[in-house]
Amino acid sequence: MLELITRAQEGDDEAFLELFQTYENDLYRMAYVYVKNQEDALDVVQETAYKAFKNIGTLREPRYLKTWLLKIAISCATDLLRKNKKVVHLNPDYAEWVGKESGDVPLTITIQQILETLDEHEKSIVFMKYYQDYTFKEIADVKEMPLGSVKTMLYRALEKLRVQVKGADLI
DSSP: OHHHHHHHHTTOHHHHHHHHHHHHHHHHHHHHHHHOOHHHHHHHHHHHHHHHHHHGGGOOOGGGHHHHHHHHHHHHHHHHHHHHTOOOOOOHHHHHHTTTTTOOHHHHHHHHHHHTTSOHHHHHHHHHHHTSOOOHHHHHHHHTOOHHHHHHHHHHHHHHHHHHHHHTTOO
8 A cells, every 4th residue: 555655646647546446435425424415525526536636745644645535525525515505414324224124204304304403523523433433533633623622522413413313202
């Protein structure tokens, strides 16, 4: 992996493409959490690829390539949201899971409404922790936040979800 990164930093297009493809799905999922739209998420991934390719030489720590790419993706997604003034919605993992087996439309709507109580930072932290299996330290690095703040934000988000679930009589 380090060899590929070195080659990419030296201008090897194929090495960069191979590296980028390794993380492309993670970048897409993170983008989708923010923009809640397939086309926009694909645009974010494309913009991330462009910016990463253009700036791969600025990557100081090759072992943090994924973190670096995720920061770029989050920045691109946030820029797109600001530009389009869109609202952040449900993350795709929930959309695929909710209501599939039971076909219970009211339950689907209720869970979507509950998830909408989280702001974009809370959603992304919950997504990174429970769907991407990031450690608190990795989340803090990606979000450029103190470790304690990440933990606090996650626990507050989970508490919000608990309160909403109890209020909706889902448990």
